[in-house]
Amino acid sequence: MANCIVAQSGGPTSVINATIAGIVKANQMNPYYDHVYGGLNGIEGILKERFYDLTNMSDEENNVLRQTPSSALGSCRYKLKRDNVADFEKLFAVMEKYDVETLFYTGGNDSMDTVAALSEYAREHGITNRRFVGCPKTVDNDLQHIDHCPGFASAAKFISTVALNTWLDVNVYTRQEVFILETMGRDAGWLASSACLSGVVDLVILPEEAFDKELFLQEVKKSIDEKNKCYIVVSEGAKYADGTYIAAGEAKNDGFGHAVLGGAGNALKNMILDSGVAQRCKVQDLSTAQRCYVTTQSKVDVEESFQLGMSAHMRSTDGKFTGKMVALVRKDQPQYDVDFVAIDADKVANYVKSFPKEWILPNYRGISEEALAYLRPLVVGSPVIIYKDGLPAYVKPYYMR
Amino acid sequence: MANCIVAQSGGPTSVINATIAGIVKANQMNPYYDHVYGGLNGIEGILKERFYDLTNMSDEENNVLRQTPSSALGSCRYKLKRDNVADFEKLFAVMEKYDVETLFYTGGNDSMDTVAALSEYAREHGITNRRFVGCPKTVDNDLQHIDHCPGFASAAKFISTVALNTWLDVNVYTRQEVFILETMGRDAGWLASSACLSGVVDLVILPEEAFDKELFLQEVKKSIDEKNKCYIVVSEGAKYADGTYIAAGEAKNDGFGHAVLGGAGNALKNMILDSGVAQRCKVQDLSTAQRCYVTTQSKVDVEESFQLGMSAHMRSTDGKFTGKMVALVRKDQPQYDVDFVAIDADKVANYVKSFPKEWILPNYRGISEEALAYLRPLVVGSPVIIYKDGLPAYVKPYYMR
Numbered sequence: 001m002a003n004c005i006v007a008q009s010g011g012p013t014s015v016i017n018a019t020i021a022g023i024v025k026a027n028q029m030n031p032y033y034d035h036v037y038g039g040l041n042g043i044e045g046i047l048k049e050r051f052y053d054l055t056n057m058s059d060e061e062n063n064v065l066r067q068t069p070s071s072a073l074g075s076c077r078y079k080l081k082r083d084n085v086a087d088f089e090k091l092f093a094v095m096e097k098y099d100v101e102t103l104f105y106t107g108g109n110d111s112m113d114t115v116a117a118l119s120e121y122a123r124e125h126g127i128t129n130r131r132f133v134g135c136p137k138t139v140d141n142d143l144q145h146i147d148h149c150p151g152f153a154s155a156a157k158f159i160s161t162v163a164l165n166t167w168l169d170v171n172v173y174t175r176q177e178v179f180i181l182e183t184m185g186r187d188a189g190w191l192a193s194s195a196c197l198s199g200v201v202d203l204v205i206l207p208e209e210a211f212d213k214e215l216f217l218q219e220v221k222k223s224i225d226e227k228n229k230c231y232i233v234v235s236e237g238a239k240y241a242d243g244t245y246i247a248a249g250e251a252k253n254d255g256f257g258h259a260v261l262g263g264a265g266n267a268l269k270n271m272i273l274d275s276g277v278a279q280r281c282k283v284q285d286l287s288t289a290q291r292c293y294v295t296t297q298s299k300v301d302v303e304e305s306f307q308l309g310m311s312a313h314m315r316s317t318d319g320k321f322t323g324k325m326v327a328l329v330r331k332d333q334p335q336y337d338v339d340f341v342a343i344d345a346d347k348v349a350n351y352v353k354s355f356p357k358e359w360i361l362p363n364y365r366g367i368s369e370e371a372l373a374y375l376r377p378l379v380v381g382s383p384v385i386i387y388k389d390g391l392p393a394y395v396k397p398y399y400m401r
Numbered sequence: 402m403a404n405c406i407v408a409q410s411g412g413p414t415s416v417i418n419a420t421i422a423g424i425v426k427a428n429q430m431n432p433y434y435d436h437v438y439g440g441l442n443g444i445e446g447i448l449k450e451r452f453y454d455l456t457n458m459s460d461e462e463n464n465v466l467r468q469t470p471s472s473a474l475g476s477c478r479y480k481l482k483r484d485n486v487a488d489f490e491k492l493f494a495v496m497e498k499y500d501v502e503t504l505f506y507t508g509g510n511d512s513m514d515t516v517a518a519l520s521e522y523a524r525e526h527g528i529t530n531r532r533f534v535g536c537p538k539t540v541d542n543d544l545q546h547i548d549h550c551p552g553f554a555s556a557a558k559f560i561s562t563v564a565l566n567t568w569l570d571v572n573v574y575t576r577q578e579v580f581i582l583e584t585m586g587r588d589a590g591w592l593a594s595s596a597c598l599s600g601v602v603d604l605v606i607l608p609e610e611a612f613d614k615e616l617f618l619q620e621v622k623k624s625i626d627e628k629n630k631c632y633i634v635v636s637e638g639a640k641y642a643d644g645t646y647i648a649a650g651e652a653k654n655d656g657f658g659h660a661v662l663g664g665a666g667n668a669l670k671n672m673i674l675d676s677g678v679a680q681r682c683k684v685q686d687l688s689t690a691q692r693c694y695v696t697t698q699s700k701v702d703v704e705e706s707f708q709l710g711m712s713a714h715m716r717s718t719d720g721k722f723t724g725k726m727v728a729l730v731r732k733d734q735p736q737y738d739v740d741f742v743a744i745d746a747d748k749v750a751n752y753v754k755s756f757p758k759e760w761i762l763p764n765y766r767g768i769s770e771e772a773l774a775y776l777r778p779l780v781v782g783s784p785v786i787i788y789k790d791g792l793p794a795y796v797k798p799y800y801m802r
Contacts, residue, residue, distance in 0.1 A: 012573055014566075041575050070569040077574065157791060164792055165415075165693040168471040171798060172413055173478065174442050179689070198792060284688040288580070292566040295783075296696060298791065379791035382696075390558060390699065390780035391565055391599060397572060 001032075002101035002129075004316070006054070007039030007046060008137075009107035009114070010077070012070035013151025014158075014294045015305040016137045017395070019106050020073065021065045022309025023135075024054050032317040037098065040399045042076035042105075043114060047090050051098070052398040065395045066302055067385055069292035074399035080114045088121050095130050102131045102316045104309075108138035108149075112325055113349035119323030120346075133312050134325035134345045137305070139291045141190035144351045145343045146327040150308060151291070153301035153378035156194030158293045159183055159286060160379065164198040166284060167231050176224060178272055178281040180232045182265035184290055189355035191290070192235035194375055196366045203364040205234040205268070208354050210241035213271060219363050221277045230278070234264045295392050299381030304328060304338060311340040336377035402433075403502035403530075405717070407455070408440030408447060409538075410508035410515070411478070413471035414552025415559075415695045416706040417538045418796070420507050421474065422466045423710025424536075425458050433718040438499065441800045443477035443506075444515060448491050452499070453799040466796045467703055468786055470693035475800035481515045489522050496531050503532045503717045505710075509539035509550075513726055514750035520724030521747075534713050535726035535746045538706070540692045542591035545752045546744045547728040551709060552692070554702035554779035557595030559694045560584055560687060561780065565599040567685060568632050577625060579673055579682040581633045583666035585691055590756035592691070593636035595776055597767045604765040606635040606669070609756050611642035614672060620764050622678045631679070635665045696793050700782030705729060705739060712741040737778035 006023050008016060020038070027036050033055075040050040052073070057065070065072060080087055095103070103118070105111050115134040122130050136143050141152035163181055170179040185191035189206030196204060202223045205211060223230035239245045247263035265283040272281050308326050315321045324342040331337045359371035386393045407424050409417060421439070428437050437455045440447040453474070458466070466473060481488055496504070504519070506512050516535040523531050537544050542553035564582055571580040586592035590607030597605060603624045606612060624631035640646045648664035666684035673682050713727045726746045729739040760772035787794045 008573075012570055041573075044575065068569065069566050071573045074575070075573040161696060161792055162690050162694065164795065165470050165695055166689045168469065168795065168798065169413055169689050169693040171801070172409075172442075172472045172476040174445065174475070197790075282689065284690060285686065286690075287685040288567045288570050288683065289563050289685060289687075289690075292570040293563065294566055295562060376790055380788075381791070382786075382788065385783075387781075387783065389598070389777055390782070391562055394565065394569065397569065400572070 008071040018305035019309035026313035041074035044076035069294040116346035131322035142188040150305035153298040157379040160197040167200040207237035409472040419706035420710035427714035442475035445477035470695040517747035532723035543589040551706035554699040558780040561598040568601040608638035
């Protein structure tokens with residue numbers, strides 16, 4: 001018998017801990033591993049031997065963990081570089097010291113690259129008793145070979161709910177109004193496009209289409225002429241044909257040189273006001289809240305994230321499973337459901353799945369019926385949230401204990 | 402027999418429609434009025450005779466209306482000026498034309514002033530068959546003679562949930578982090594202070610205390626030195642001793658001259674980065690979403706808003722009730738509950754209830770136990786939300802029909 005480590009990497013989501021909960025629960029149902037160690041702050045903490053023993057987590061804690069947003073084990077942006085032999089040797093030494101057979105790593109592109117690199121290193125060095133399994137998560141939904149990424153659906157549900165609610169708010173006066181909702185998503189338009197589920201979006205600006213300022217202002221004007229209002233959603237990663245982010249000018253203008261992605265909404269606002277197409281414009285940047293607002297979890301999302309963790313554990317008990325990511329494939333049937341499958345981690349690492357261009361309607365006028373049919377089943381259902389004094393109960397982060 | 406009008410004014414909330422639902426339901430239980438007309442876009446629409454007949458609203462619609470955020474009847478910022486005789490005459494003429502005995506008006510300070518002015522005009526002109534009743538609402542919670550304002554609790558619940566969730570998010574990396582959450586509230590610190598319900602706020606900056614930049618930076622530094630993180634909440638209305646909003650510099654700096662309240666978070670961010678106290682700082686401005694995110698309604702809030710509407714209707718059936726606002730008084734007992742009482746509207750109009758100074762802890766270190774005890778019962782309980790395709794069902798705004 002041996003042990004396993006579960007660890008988290010990259011930007012958190014509101015359901016990322018459900019995968020950990022699934023792995024822990026699966027090991028309680030089939031104690032293949034003596035201990036399930038939580039590795040704190042991803043690879044960074046594992047290299048420093050920072051662990052928290054999750055093996056005997058109570059069902060009560062397990063339930064609350066599923067509705068605790070953000071990485072309860074802490075996260076890192078540390079990327080194992082293939083030429084950094086010292087890190088690899090240290091990691092395998094730590095695994096040997098703690099008799100760790102399997103490392104489960106939740107994350108996005110970079111984390112799947114870590115899984116691929118570590119399993120490759122083991123293979124090249126003839127190490128057969130150390131294995132590496134990837135569990136996908138990212139609100140950006142930009143991983144290849146998976147129908148959708150755990151974490152995306154809950155963020156999409158929050159974004160589309162905000163879109164619906166703020167649209168109701170922005171229309172109440174008879175005066176002219178332009179409202180811009182900015183979402184995350186990096187270079188993929190999944191999150192921004194999900195706002196269209198609300199049915200109220202006039203214009204949506206995605207990174208997948210080169211931004212055309214003239215066309216955009218023309219379409220804003222059309223909305224204003226027609227109804228004196230315009231509801232716009234923009235992805236933080238929206239860019240011009242030459243690849244410049246539309247937020248880039250904003251970052252430069254702030255005078256402090258803190259150029260971070262974000263600010264696309266303000267950039268559009270300034271364009272609109274400068275052009276005179278409209279006289280009023282409000283921006284809401286959903287910022288951090290969109291990836292962690294836990295009381296708007298999608299039931300589908302939290303359950304899939306949990307089951308994905310269980311699936312990863314169950315597959316790993318064959319003693320051979322390594323270098324793989326557990327993925328979701330949508331069943332080809334009218335009723336929404338998924339199969340859990342295994343994909344080589346190196347097929348996922350470092351690739352980005354864009355929002356399909358053929359799903360984008362012309363002139364920023366939203367997304368196709370096919371796109372909506374893809375998105376809709378993901379946001380259906382709300383889990384029963386456990387509250388304490390009116391706020392969602394949460395598990396105290398393990399890295400704080 | 403005669404009719405009544407219900408209308409809404411000022412900035413919307415996520416439970417403002419529950420008051421309308423309560424008035425409509427009360428009239429179905431006791432049809433004192435032949436018709437309950439919804440006046441569209443407040444006084445502005447009533448003067449233009451724009452109505453929607455709500456009398457026979459189905460129970461199904463009534464239920465969904467209670468969870469429809471923002472003013473379903475539309476709103477206005479139009480303030481009846483006491484010296485504008487033409488408007489007064491026109492309004493009384495419209496009421497006569499439609500045989501309207503009572504006008505129920507939901508709103509904040511300004512709306513209560515309208516109620517006071519209209520009932521005063523009627524009294525001065527010996528008009529006894531036109532009456533005016535105020536129903537309070539404001540997320541800012543800044544009305545006098547009421548324990549708390551309908552709409553505030555749901556916004557407070559959303560803000561404190563966001564605070565808790567984003568705090569969990571911002572801590573996941575080992576690196577230094579400063580996070581600033583900006584809330585609404587105008588010149589009162591109720592909304593910002595409600596974030597302290599989360600138990601995770603390090604520093605809170607309220608309008609009620611003159612902002613001291615040196616002290617603030619010193620406290621940020623203390624947090625950073627202690628734990629490498631600092632979670633800050635700031636009210637949009639925070640100001641220096643001379644009354645200048647701390648956001649004022651921001652508005653000037655943006656180069657577009659669109660000086661609106663908001664930007665306090667960015668102002669603090671710039672102070673922090675310029676001072677070198679911290680190297681990283683993120684701002685989340687909750688903007689419009691905080692007053693309309695309906696799936697985080699407080700059960701107490703939505704029920705009180707509904708009952709307040711019923712109470713207003715029931716009181717009005719004495720044929721004399723006018724110039725009053727229906728208010729909530731907290732019962733003096735351990736278990737939270739309220740009494741509905743009537744207050745002269747002119748006692749509420751144009752006054753602001755600040756967050757009590759004695760509830761503010763020194764050095765921006767949050768709010769007192771007494772303050773938390775006041776806030777806590779308001780956010781408890783979540784109504785069962787009716788969903789449609791994963792998003793909250795809503796009533797199509799009457800002003801759009």
